[in-house]
Amino acid sequence: MKVLWLDREALALLFAMPLFFILVMSFALEGVFQAGSKGHPIEILIVHRNGGTLIDQTIADLKQLENLILIETYEGNPVTPHGAEELIRKGVYPLALLFPEGYTERILKPSKDPQKGEISISLLSDPAINLQLLATVKGAIQGVIQRRVLLARIPQRFKEMVGTFDGMEGQIEKLLEGKEVSNREMSAVSLIHTFPKGFNVGRRPTATEQNVPAYTIFGVFFIVLTLASSFLQEKKDGTFRRILAAPLSKTALLIGKLLPYYVVNLIQIGLMFCIGVMVFGIKLGNLPALIAVSLALAAAANGLGLLVAALGKTEPQVNGLSVLLAITLSALGGMMVPTFIMPNLMKTLSLFTPHAWALAGYHDVIIRGLGVKDVLTEVSVLFGFAFLFFIVAFWRFRFNE
Secondary structure (H helix, E strand, C coil): HHHHCCCHHHHHHHHHHHHHHHHHHHHHHHHHHCCCCCCCEEEEEEEEEEEEEEHHHHHHHHHCCCEEEECCCCCEEECCCHHHHHHHHCCCCCEECCCCCHHHHHHHCCCCHHHHHCEEEEECCCCCCCHCCCCHHHHHHHHHHHHHHHHHHHHHHHHHHCCCCCCCHHHHHHHHHHCCCCCEEEEEEEEECCCCCCCCCCCCCCCCHHHHHHHHHHHHHCCHHHHHHHHHHHHHHHHHHHHHCCCCCHHHHHHHHHHHHHHHHHHHHHHHHHHHHHHHHHCCCCCHHHHHHHHHHHHHHHHHHHHHHHCCCHHHHHHHHHHHHHHHHHCCCCCCCHHHHHCCCHHHHCCCCCCHHHHHHHHHHHCCCCCCCCHHHHHHHHHHHHHHHHHHHHCCCCCCC
């Protein structure tokens, strides 16, 4: 007990590590079990132009669904088809529902030609969205749309056949609730799932394409423990003091020490993706873009390792802090739980982790099929994390101990 008390920082980490892990995972996993529920509704953009009263009624019905939040305007302006694509491309919203122009008129006055009479509503989604969640949302929306179409069309069919009857619409409402209406009118409106232009269309992302990048990032940041421990061991052995005698600046010395670990990280990333390709058959997308994200990711991981080496004074401190950061930041950054189903607070906090930016970059390349230009933001942020970690580490590093 006396030995533990002498290293109070390490003792504190023993309590902080499970505490942080419980808090982060509990808040993050809350979204897994409640995503699409009343407590954690899914936000969906609504695009409609000159749609008429039927769209207004359909939107009013959709608003009654507790698992959806409908977004009709963005920054004070109505959402346009192009605007919806850009917002999904940037990851601001995961879904958009696009109604065609003249929707009400086309429903109430259908063409006699079956091909011309078919009406398509587009459900635009981010390719990285969870498929089970997407299926749930699509099913709920489809049910609302079909019911409203039936309510709009069947009175007209009755009027054509037997004339106008007072209260006919109310009777049809009751028939619908009793499921006594035929489904013959439902085929006239189809809900088509698609992706924004420029994204990989024609295939759905697999679990492997989402998990391989996530757990690759998770593994990369375990270099923090190895790197920080090696610095500590070299200080204990006196090796680091002898290296300081070399005619090199302290910055050059630290960079030189980091290079082997940086190369190890890159080999680690390459090996993980090779396994993904050979074993699971994933498609890596644009290779230069993938390399750019990987270079930035390895730099951020090495920078964090150097920071832990600068902050840790003893082996228990280094071990505890390394594991705490590796697990907590991974959970917070979306490695274990997708960020889009996290509560809003957790989503915001995830942006302060390099893990979330690295995963977004890999998803852009592997799932969304984007190129180097499209991942420059993620790459820049990751290098920014690396630079920040290095600057703070250099400031706090104890060269003479």
